Amino acid sequence: MTQKMVEQYQAQIKCLVALDSIIFGFDGEELKLLLVKRGVEDDGSTWSLMGGWLRPDEGLEEAANRILFELTGLTDIYLEQLYTFGAPHRDRVERTVAVSYFALINVTDYQERVSHTYEAHWFSMHELPRLLFDHGQMVEQAIERLRYKASQHPIGFELLPEKFTIPQLQKLYEAIFDAPLDKRNFSRKILSTNLLEKLDEKQRGYSKKGAYLYKVNEEKYQKQFNTFLNFLPNGGT
Amino acid sequence: MTQKMVEQYQAQIKCLVALDSIIFGFDGEELKLLLVKRGVEDDGSTWSLMGGWLRPDEGLEEAANRILFELTGLTDIYLEQLYTFGAPHRDRVERTVAVSYFALINVTDYQERVSHTYEAHWFSMHELPRLLFDHGQMVEQAIERLRYKASQHPIGFELLPEKFTIPQLQKLYEAIFDAPLDKRNFSRKILSTNLLEKLDEKQRGYSKKGAYLYKVNEEKYQKQFNTFLNFLPNGGT
DNA sequence: ACAAAAGTGTTAGAGCTACACCCATGC
C-alpha cells in the first residue's frame, strides 16, 4: 500500500448508509404495506418505509434484517435487495445513500413489538399515503419486482400462513397482479408444480363447503426455486 | 428538526461509496468484459472492474457514467444498476459500500483514452482472471441479469454497431446465452418484433453471399422496450 | 331450500421446436 493510495482513499467523501424496507403483507384479501411514522419531518406527520442506519460491523442484508426485527419481532423473513438511491440531496439533513430491500411477511405472524419506538400501520396498496423522500419510488419498484418474482419463482408462499387453501393463494396472486385469474387454470397450474401437499384438513368458517388446506413441500420448494413457471395473468404487463 | 434528531444523524458511521461497472462488449464472436489493472494490491497485478468514488454533487448513476467516460471516452452508454455490496471488510483499506452497474458498449465505438491512467483490457467471458474483492461475484450477477434482460427486452442492440446483420445479432445472443440457437427460428422471432428495418445494403467481406444490414427503428425501440418477447434458448436456464 | 364458495374437464388456438434445402458469391 503506497502513500499515494492512502491519500486517494482519504480524499473521498463519506456518506451515511441507510437501509429502507418495503414490507409486504397479505391479509387474505388485499396486499398491504407496513409503514411507520418517523419524526424526521418537523410536523412528524409523514409516513415512511421502515428504515435505519448501517452499523460498523454489519453487512447490508444483516442490517436490513436487524431493522426488520426491531419493528416486527420477526426473523427469517424473505428479504431481497432492490435498488440503491443516492441523489445528492435526497435526504435534506445529510448526504445519505439508501439501500432498499423488499420483504414478505405473513400478517398472521406479525405482532407489533410491545415497547415500540415506531408507530406502524398496514396500508392497502390502493390507499398509500404520501411518503418521505424518494420512498414512493422505492415502493413502485418493489411492486414491480414482486410481480416479476412471483411470476417466475414460488415466492408467494412467503406471504401466507403455513397452511393455506388454493382459493387463498389465488386471491394473493390476484392481489399481487391486481388482476382476476381463472380459478380452474390457476389451480391446475399451481398444482402442476407439485410444490403443494394436500392435507386431510379443511378450512372451516370462511365458506360453507370448506376448502382443503395445503402446505408447501419444503424440500421441493428449495430445489425448484429457480425453475418455476409463469404466473403472469392473461396478457401480462 | 429537533436536537435529538441531529444527534441521531451524527451518531451514525459513514462509508466511502464506490461505483463499479461491469462493462460488456461484443466483438462479433465473443462476449467480452473490460477490466482494468488497479494499483490497489501491493503487487499491482490484480485485475478489477472499472470503478471510482462518488463525488459530493453527483448522483450514483451520474458518477457511474462519469467513471465510464473517463475510461472509454463514451457517453450515452446503456447503464443499469445491479446490486450494492457492503460487507464490513470487503475493502480491506476502509469501509466501503460499492454500487455495481452493468454497461453495454459497442466495441467498435470504444477507443481507449490516449492519456489513460488505467491499463485496460478486453477479456473473453471464458477466460476471466481472478478479480479484486467481490468483483467476481458482481460479474456473475451481471451475466445473469444480462441474460434475463436480453430475454425480456430488446437490449442486445446496445452491443452492436448501428448497422448489423441478422447472423451477427444471432451470434450475439448465442454469446449471451452461451448456447446455440436455430437460425430459422431466431430470424423469424426477431423480425416478428418489427423493431428492425432492412436496409438496401449488404455486409461485404465476411461471407461470400453477403448478409443484409438492418438497423433498429428507434421510435419502436423506445416504445416497445417493455413489451418484448422471450429469447431464452430452447429449454431456458 | 337456498345461498355461497369449492371443485373439476374440454376445446380451440397460439406459439414453440425441430428440421433440410436452395441461393449468391468469391475464390
Next chain:
DNA sequence: GCATGGGTGTAGCTCTAACACTTTTGT
C-alpha cells in the same frame, strides 16, 4: 465449380385461455 455462409417454410406438439356446471354445507 465448389466452398462458405445466407436465407427461407412446414408440421407436430405443448401450453394457454376461455368457458359452465355440480358439490358441499351452513343458515
